[in-house]
Amino acid sequence: MNSPSPTFDTQHFKQSLSRFPTGVSVITTHQLGEANPAEWGHQFVGLTASSFNSVSLTPPLVVWSLGLKSRTLPSFQKTSHYVINILSEQQLALCNQFAFGQGDRFGGVDYALGTAGLPVLKGALAWFECRNRSQYTEGDHIIFVGEVEQCGFADGSPLVHQQGGFYSAQKLPG
Numbered sequence: 001m002n003s004p005s006p007t008f009d010t011q012h013f014k015q016s017l018s019r020f021p022t023g024v025s026v027i028t029t030h031q032l033g034e035a036n037p038a039e040w041g042h043q044f045v046g047l048t049a050s051s052f053n054s055v056s057l058t059p060p061l062v063v064w065s066l067g068l069k070s071r072t073l074p075s076f077q078k079t080s081h082y083v084i085n086i087l088s089e090q091q092l093a094l095c096n097q098f099a100f101g102q103g104d105r106f107g108g109v110d111y112a113l114g115t116a117g118l119p120v121l122k123g124a125l126a127w128f129e130c131r132n133r134s135q136y137t138e139g140d141h142i143i144f145v146g147e148v149e150q151c152g153f154a155d156g157s158p159l160v161h162q163q164g165g166f167y168s169a170q171k172l173p174g
């Protein structure tokens, strides 16, 4: 389907989007791509993602999107399950490691294996173990809808991303 050319540029679009604050997640799955495991250095892949959101309560569905250029794409396209870990305000280092780390992104990362045998990060504020239910290519991303099979949460505050920076959330009086 052809779309009319927008009257704004990508940078302007990104700046407008950045006014919407999000939480930050790290999404993990098995390394199933064509990428050389030696290059990844690990049996798992993971990336930082802020595109997570809820979709449906019954059945329990969530959504997130992955850029077509991500090296993790072949793994997420093939995997049966993934885990969405919601980061706490104490986990900015993990956010950076899973966004920018080359080589083994799981180096030094403390995690336990969930029911599907995938990393649930220690200290995460919440986690959702998902069946890889459906995928939709749109523009330069693939939208993933996950069916939540297990989830959990902990006390604490989320890491918040907005306007290119990271924040902790503060409750307003009233």
Ligand SMILES: Cc1cc2nc3c(=O)[nH]c(=O)nc-3n(C[C@H](O)[C@H](O)[C@H](O)COP(=O)(O)O)c2cc1C
Pocket: 024, 046, 047, 048, 049, 050, 051, 052, 064, 065, 066, 067, 069, 070, 071, 072, 095, 098, 099, 100, 161
């Ligand atoms: C705060 C933050 C949020 C991000 N959210 C997403 C996202 O929702 N989807 C995505 O594909 N990439 C997202 N990224 C970028 C990926 O983390 C990054 O491009 C990716 O890990 C690049 O490495 P890869 O090619 O090995 O996947 C985000 C990065 C940051 C710092």
